[in-house]
Amino acid sequence: MSILLEQAQAAVRAAQQKALEMGVKMNIAVVDAGANLTAFARMDGAWLGSLDISIKKAKTARFFDMPTGELGKISQPGGPLFNIEHSNGGLITFPGGIPILDSNGRVIGAIGVSGSTVEDDHAVAQAGVAAVRDVR
Amino acid sequence: MSILLEQAQAAVRAAQQKALEMGVKMNIAVVDAGANLTAFARMDGAWLGSLDISIKKAKTARFFDMPTGELGKISQPGGPLFNIEHSNGGLITFPGGIPILDSNGRVIGAIGVSGSTVEDDHAVAQAGVAAVRDVR
Amino acid sequence: MSILLEQAQAAVRAAQQKALEMGVKMNIAVVDAGANLTAFARMDGAWLGSLDISIKKAKTARFFDMPTGELGKISQPGGPLFNIEHSNGGLITFPGGIPILDSNGRVIGAIGVSGSTVEDDHAVAQAGVAAVRDVR
Amino acid sequence: MSILLEQAQAAVRAAQQKALEMGVKMNIAVVDAGANLTAFARMDGAWLGSLDISIKKAKTARFFDMPTGELGKISQPGGPLFNIEHSNGGLITFPGGIPILDSNGRVIGAIGVSGSTVEDDHAVAQAGVAAVRDVR
Numbered sequence: 001m002s003i004l005l006e007q008a009q010a011a012v013r014a015a016q017q018k019a020l021e022m023g024v025k026m027n028i029a030v031v032d033a034g035a036n037l038t039a040f041a042r043m044d045g046a047w048l049g050s051l052d053i054s055i056k057k058a059k060t061a062r063f064f065d066m067p068t069g070e071l072g073k074i075s076q077p078g079g080p081l082f083n084i085e086h087s088n089g090g091l092i093t094f095p096g097g098i099p100i101l102d103s104n105g106r107v108i109g110a111i112g113v114s115g116s117t118v119e120d121d122h123a124v125a126q127a128g129v130a131a132v133r134d135v136r
Numbered sequence: 137m138s139i140l141l142e143q144a145q146a147a148v149r150a151a152q153q154k155a156l157e158m159g160v161k162m163n164i165a166v167v168d169a170g171a172n173l174t175a176f177a178r179m180d181g182a183w184l185g186s187l188d189i190s191i192k193k194a195k196t197a198r199f200f201d202m203p204t205g206e207l208g209k210i211s212q213p214g215g216p217l218f219n220i221e222h223s224n225g226g227l228i229t230f231p232g233g234i235p236i237l238d239s240n241g242r243v244i245g246a247i248g249v250s251g252s253t254v255e256d257d258h259a260v261a262q263a264g265v266a267a268v269r270d271v272r
Numbered sequence: 273m274s275i276l277l278e279q280a281q282a283a284v285r286a287a288q289q290k291a292l293e294m295g296v297k298m299n300i301a302v303v304d305a306g307a308n309l310t311a312f313a314r315m316d317g318a319w320l321g322s323l324d325i326s327i328k329k330a331k332t333a334r335f336f337d338m339p340t341g342e343l344g345k346i347s348q349p350g351g352p353l354f355n356i357e358h359s360n361g362g363l364i365t366f367p368g369g370i371p372i373l374d375s376n377g378r379v380i381g382a383i384g385v386s387g388s389t390v391e392d393d394h395a396v397a398q399a400g401v402a403a404v405r406d407v408r
Numbered sequence: 409m410s411i412l413l414e415q416a417q418a419a420v421r422a423a424q425q426k427a428l429e430m431g432v433k434m435n436i437a438v439v440d441a442g443a444n445l446t447a448f449a450r451m452d453g454a455w456l457g458s459l460d461i462s463i464k465k466a467k468t469a470r471f472f473d474m475p476t477g478e479l480g481k482i483s484q485p486g487g488p489l490f491n492i493e494h495s496n497g498g499l500i501t502f503p504g505g506i507p508i509l510d511s512n513g514r515v516i517g518a519i520g521v522s523g524s525t526v527e528d529d530h531a532v533a534q535a536g537v538a539a540v541r542d543v544r
Binding site: 183184185186188189192208211212213219221222226227228229230253254 | 306307332334335336337349350352353354355356358359360361363
Binding site: 004005009032034036037038039040041042043044048051 | 168170173180184
C-alpha cells in the first residue's frame with residue numbers, strides 16, 4: 001500500500017496550518033511508498049534553498065524508514081554510516097523528515113519539511129504526519 | 137511579482153478536478169516566476185514517468201515564457217532550436233506546459249501537466265491556468 | 273503488488289538462456305513496480321555501453337507501462353512525444369524493454385535487454401517475461 | 409582478467425543465502441574489474457535507499473582495491489582523504505564493499521552489500537567473496 005493523494009494533501013494542509021501558527025515559512029513535500037513526490041507546497045517567501053532539502057528529507061525518511069534526524073546521528077564523523085549522504089543523489093540527514101505509517105504500522109510514504117530551524121521543521125512535519133488518516 | 141501559493145494551489149485543484157471529469161490520471165506541477173516548484177499533486181495511479189515530465193514542462197514554459205508545444209515546433213530536426221532539450225538539465229517541449237500571467241500580462245509562473253495524450257495534458261493545464269485569479 | 277526477487281531472477285535466467293541459444297551477449301535488467309533495479313546480469317563480453325541501456329529500457333517500460341519500442345514510435349521528430357528521452361534522467365525508447373504483468377493484468381515490473389540488434393534484444397526480453405509465473 | 413558472470417552470480421547466491429540465514433534483507437551488487445555492474449539482487453522488502461549504496465560500495469571497493477571500511481578510516485575529518493566521497497559520482501566508505509581476487513591475488517571485481525548494520529553488510533559481503541572460485 002502507498003499513501004493516497006487525498007492523504008498526502010491532508011498532510012500538506014496540516015503542515016501549512018501549523019507553520020502559519022508558528023509564523024514560519026516552509027517547503028513541505030510528501031512522497032509515496034516508492035519515494036516518488038506526491039504532494040508539495042512552497043509557502044510564499046520560504047528560503048529558495050529549502051525546496052530541494054524538503055524533498056530530499058521526505059525521500060531520505062522513506063529510503064530508510066526512519067526520521068531523518070535518527071539517520072543523522074549515525075552518519076557523523078566516526079559513526080558507522082559516515083557520509084551516507086553521498087548516496088541516492090543526495091540525502092539530508094538532519095531533522096524534518098518523518099515516515100508516514102498506516103494503521104497496521106506499514107510505511108506508506110514520508111513527509112519532509114524545510115524552512116526554519118530543524119526543531120521547527122520537525123514539529124511541522126509531525127503535524128503533517130498526524131493529519132494522515134486511513135482512508136480504506 | 138510571482139505567483140502565490142494560494143494561486144498555485146487553486147491551479148492544481150482546478151487541474152485535478154478537470155482530470156477527474158476527463159477520467160485521466162495526471163501529475164500536475166506549478167512553478168513560480170523563478171521556475172521553482174510551488175505546488176504539486178500526483179493523482180493515484182498516474183504514470184511513474186510523468187512525474188518528472190510534469191515538472192520539466194512547467195519549468196520549460198517559464199524558462200521561455202511560451203507554451204511547451206510552441207517551443208517543440210522549433211526544436212525539431214532542421215529547426216532553429218534543434219535539440220534545445222539538452223539544456224537546463226532536460227527540457228520537455230511537447231504540449232502540457234503553459235505560462236501563467238497576471239492581469240498586467242506579466243508571467244508570474246507556469247503549470248505543467250503529464251499523464252495522458254498531449255492534447256489531454258494541455259487541456260488540463262489550461263483548466264489550471266484559468267483558475268488563477270489575481271489576489272491583490 | 274510488485275515482482276518478487278524469485279520471479280525477477282527467473283526472468284534473468286530465462287533471458288540468459290535464450291541469449292546463449294541465439295549466440296548473443298546481453299545485459300539483462302529487471303525492475304520492480306517502483307522501477308527499482310531488482311535483478312541484473314551482464315554476460316561475459318557484452319558491450320560496455322549496453323549496461324546502462326538495459327537498465328534504462330527496463331525503467332522506461334515501467335515508467336509508461338508499455339514496450340519501449342511503442343514509446344519510440346511516438347517520440348520521433350514531428351511525433352507527439354518528440355524528445356521525451358530527456359526526462360527521468362534519460363529514457364531509452366527503442367525495443368528491448370517490456371512490462372511484466374501478473375495474472376490479473378497488473379504491471380508488477382519490467383525487463384530491459386541490450387547487447388545486440390533491437391530485434392534480438394526484444395526477443396530475449398520476451399523470453400524473460402515468459403518465465404515469470406505468479407508465486408502467490 | 410575480470411570476474412565472469414558465472415562467478416559473480418555464485419557470489420550473489422551465496423550472499424543471498426547468508427542473508428537469509430541471518431534474517432536480514434540485503435541489496436547485493438557485484439562489479440567486474442572495470443567497476444561495471446555484473447550481477448545484482450535486491451531481496452524482497454530491503455530498504456529502498458540501500459540499492460544505490462550497495463552498487464556504490466562495490467564500485468568504491470574496486471576503485472581503490474580495498475574494503476570500503478578501510479577507505480572510510482582515512483576519509484574522516486582531519487584524515488588524508490577527507491571527503492573523498494565527493495568523487496566518482498559518489499563513494500560509500502563504510503563497511504560492506506570488498507574486492508574480489510583471483511588465485512594469483514589480482515583484483516578481478518568487487519562485491520557491495522547494503523541493508524542492515526555495517527557489520528551485517530560486511531559479513532554478507534564476505535560470504536559472497538568466499539563463493540568465488542577460479543573457473544579457469
